[in-house]
Amino acid sequence: MNTKRIRRNTIMFKNSPKIIGNYSVVGEKEGNGPLSVFFHEILHNDLFGESSYEKAERKILQHSIYKAIEKANLTTKQIDAIVAGDLMNQIISSSFAARAFDIPFLGLYGACSTMAESLIIGSCLIDGMYCENVACATGSHFSSVEKQFRYPLELGNQRPPFAQWTVTGAGCSVLSLKGRGPVVKSATFGKVTDYGIVDPNNMGAAMAPAACQTIIHHLEDTNKKLDDFDLIVTGDLGKLGSEILRDLMEHNGHKLGQNYCDCGQMIFSNTQRTFQGGSGAGCSATVFNSFIMKKLRSGEINNCLFIATGALLSPLSSQQGDSIPGIAHAVYLEKEVE
C-alpha cells in the first residue's frame, strides 16, 4: 500500500496545506520581552475584562481564533473545523472558546505540544481534503495554570530555580489549500517517553528526551541533517531543558548548532526573572504564530522544523508518585515558492 508515511513516524503532505492566516496575542510580561515586535497584540490587563483568570484564558484563545480567521481573509462560516486544546482540566478554555463559534470542534490534549499536534491533525484534514479551512489553536494563562498545576498566586509561594514561567497568550493558525502562506510539508508524530523525572517544577528535563527522540526520527525518516534547516525550534524546554537537549542530541551523534533555539528561552529576557524561561501551551503557540511565521513569510528563512514539547503530567499523577512522561510532535514548514 502506498501510504504518505515515510518509515514509521513521519508523514508527508503532498497537497501543500498552507498557513494562510495566523495571530498571536500575549500578556503584558510577554509584551515586555525580546519578541515584543513580533506579536500581533499585547494585552495590558491579563484579566482581559473578565472576572477570573480561567475566563480570561478562554477569551484570549477565542480572540486569537477570531483574529486569525480575519487575517486569512475568511469568515467564520468558511471554517470547517476548530482543532484546539489547552492545559486546563477538561480543556474548558478550548471547549468554551469553541462554543462562541458555529464551527465543528475537535478537542485535543497534548499539554504544551498542542500547537504542533493541532497543526498535524489540521494538516491531515486539509491535505486529505476532508476540510477546506481549519483553525488550529491553543493558549495558556500564567495565573490559571499556576493554580491548576502548582499553587494559587495568592499563597505567594517561592519559585524554585528550575521553574519556568507559564506564558499568558494564545496563537491560532488557519490552514487551507487555497490562499498564500508557509507550507506544511511533513510532520513527525511524537511518542510518550519517560526518563523518570518526578519534579513538576523541572519540566524541561522531562520533555528534552521526547524532543530528542522526535528530532532524530524526523532526520532518519527524511534523510536530512541538522544543517539542512534554517531554523530548528523547540517549544518550551527553557534554558536548562535546551542544554539537556543539546547534550542528548550530541550523545546521539547530532550536534545542534546556531540554527537551534527554544521558544521558552526566547520569549523572556534574563532581567524578567523567569528563571528557566517561558512554558505553557501558549509559549510555542505565540512564538510560532509571530516570530516563526513572520520569518517564513518574509523569506528571511526558507524552512523551519518546529517541535512543540509537552509534559503529560497532572497534579493527581504527581500526587500518586508517578513520574512525568514527555511528548514532542514536529512539523516541518517551508516558505511558499512563488
Add this chain to the structure above:
Amino acid sequence: MNTKRIRRNTIMFKNSPKIIGNYSVVGEKEGNGPLSVFFHEILHNDLFGESSYEKAERKILQHSIYKAIEKANLTTKQIDAIVAGDLMNQIISSSFAARAFDIPFLGLYGACSTMAESLIIGSCLIDGMYCENVACATGSHFSSVEKQFRYPLELGNQRPPFAQWTVTGAGCSVLSLKGRGPVVKSATFGKVTDYGIVDPNNMGAAMAPAACQTIIHHLEDTNKKLDDFDLIVTGDLGKLGSEILRDLMEHNGHKLGQNYCDCGQMIFSNTQRTFQGGSGAGCSATVFNSFIMKKLRSGEINNCLFIATGALLSPLSSQQGDSIPGIAHAVYLEKEVE
C-alpha cells in the same frame, strides 16, 4: 476544490477504513447488566490489581488497546498511532497507557464523545493514507470519575434521581485499509452547543441538544431518513436524555423509532439502581466495541449511525457558574460487503 466533505459538517471516506479488531473490557457491575454476553472481558475486581482507581483506569485502557491489536492479528510494531483520550484531568489515563507502547500518540479530549472523535480522526489518518493501522481508544472508571467530577465515594453522598452511573470499562478499535471488518463510511463533526443546563448531575439534558443537532446535520448532509438506519445509537444520554432527544427530534420533524437506542440506557438494567443509566467515556466505548461491532460483524444489522455525546464541563467551570456545553460526533458504519 473537490473535497471529500459533503456540505459543511459531514465527510465521506472513499477508501473504506475498516475496524479490523476491537475489544471491550468492563467492570463487575457492567458485567452483571443486560449486555454481559457481548463484552470480551469482565473484571471481578475494579482495582485490577492496582493501588488506586486512577491507576486501574489506566491499566484497563492499556489492556483494551493491547487486546484490540491482538484481535486485529497485528503486533504493536504495526500500529502507526494511538488516538485516545479520557475524562481524567490532563487525560493521564491515556497518556500513561500510551507510555507502555512504542507507538506515536495523539491525545484527545471530547469527554464522553471521545470514542467517536477518535474514530473520526483515526479514519481520516487511515483513509488519507497517513497511517496503515491506528488504534482508537477510550475508557472511564466509576470511582475515579466520581472523585474527579463529583465527590469521593468515601463521603457516601446521595445520588440525585437525574444522575447517571459512570461505566467502568474501556474499548478500543483498530482501523486499517487491509483486513476485514465493518467499514467507516462517513462522519459528522459535532459543534459545541449550550442550552444553559447548569446541573452537573443532569448530563443527559446537557448533551441531548448536541446529539439532535449532529443527527440532523448527518441526515441533511447525506439525504437520508431515520428509517434508512438499522441502528441509531447515542452514547450516554441515559433514560431522561434519550427522552429529551426523542422530543427534540420530533420537534424538528424527525421521529425516532424502534431503531433508536442509547448505550447508557442499555448497559444497566432497572434493578441495578443506576437511575438514568450509564455514562462516561467508557460507556459508548464498551458498547460500541461489543454490542454494535458484533451486530455489524454478524450481519444482524447492515449499518449503524453511532453518535457519541460529551458534556464539556469541568468542576472548575461549574464552580465559576458556567453552564454545561455539549458536543456529539457521529460515525456512520456499514457491514463489510463480501
